[in-house]
Amino acid sequence: GDSVTQMEGPVTLSEEAFLTINCTYTATGYPSLFWYVQYPGEGLQLLLKATKADDKGSNKGFEATYRKETTSFHLEKGSVQVSDSAVYFCALSIRGGTALIFGKGTTLSVSS
Amino acid sequence: NAGVTQTPKFQVLKTGQSMTLQCAQDMNHEYMSWYRQDPGMGLRLIHYSVGAGITDQGEVPNGYNVSRSTTEDFPLRLLSAAPSQTSVYFCASSPQGLGRDETQYFGPGTRLLVL
Numbered sequence: 001g002d003s004v005t006q007m008e009g010p011v012t013l014s015e016e017a018f019l020t021i022n023c024t025y026t027a028t029g030y031p032s033l034f035w036y037v038q039y040p041g042e043g044l045q046l047l048l049k050a051t052k053a054d055d056k057g058s059n060k061g062f063e064a065t066y067r068k069e070t071t072s073f074h075l076e077k078g079s080v081q082v083s084d085s086a087v088y089f090c091a092l093s094i095r096g097g098t099a100l101i102f103g104k105g106t107t108l109s110v111s112s
Numbered sequence: 113n114a115g116v117t118q119t120p121k122f123q124v125l126k127t128g129q130s131m132t133l134q135c136a137q138d139m140n141h142e143y144m145s146w147y148r149q150d151p152g153m154g155l156r157l158i159h160y161s162v163g164a165g166i167t168d169q170g171e172v173p174n175g176y177n178v179s180r181s182t183t184e185d186f187p188l189r190l191l192s193a194a195p196s197q198t199s200v201y202f203c204a205s206s207p208q209g210l211g212r213d214e215t216q217y218f219g220p221g222t223r224l225l226v227l
Contacts, residue, residue, distance in 0.1 A: 102147075
């Protein structure tokens with residue numbers, strides 16, 4: 001069945017460091033891909049998305065490109081801030097967009 | 113728009129008790145779904161619905177019932193709570209239709225503790 005695999009955490013970085021969180025997927029059809037973020041004590045917020053191959057999603061300095069040939073959707077940011085400390089979830093849509101399948105999440109901790 | 117709302121925010125149950133987690137949305141979305149979040153497991157899909165009167169099982173449906181009598185509401189029922197159902201529960205909705213946005217919009221969550 002459809003699945004998402006993302007890198008294990010926690011990821012610990014210093015402020016202004018470069019961030020990559022790897023995400024690969026297995027899916028039938030052509031799902032949309034998403035990154036959601038969960039800040040401490042809060043719910044899930046959409047960070048960015050891509051709906052077809054080669055699309056690049058971007059928001060708040062984060063980027064991810066939908067790579068069909070490598071079935072990947074890696075999250076990157078050039079210079080992280082302390083305020084980026086959160087749990088990041090990669091997800092794909094299933095059954096025509098009715099629901100999502102999530103990866104297990106990657107905890108990012110950024111120190112000043 | 114209130115978006116997706118969930119009640120209660122927090123609940124403590126004893127093993128064997130039943131309860132209903134409420135979820136409502138005011139965005140006229142056809143699709144709604146329930147997830148549970150457990151440490152190290154990410155979010156797992158429990159049940160979902162593609163419209164009033166239509167529901168289906170997700171990855172972890174055992175121990176949970178759902179129904180969808182209106183477009184706005186999608187309650188999740190625990191018939192006989194077990195400690196393994198201690199979790200944070202999220203409800204979400206998304207629109208349907210040609211060219212639809214497949215983004216899921218999440219509620220704030222319900223934290224459930226089963227003793």
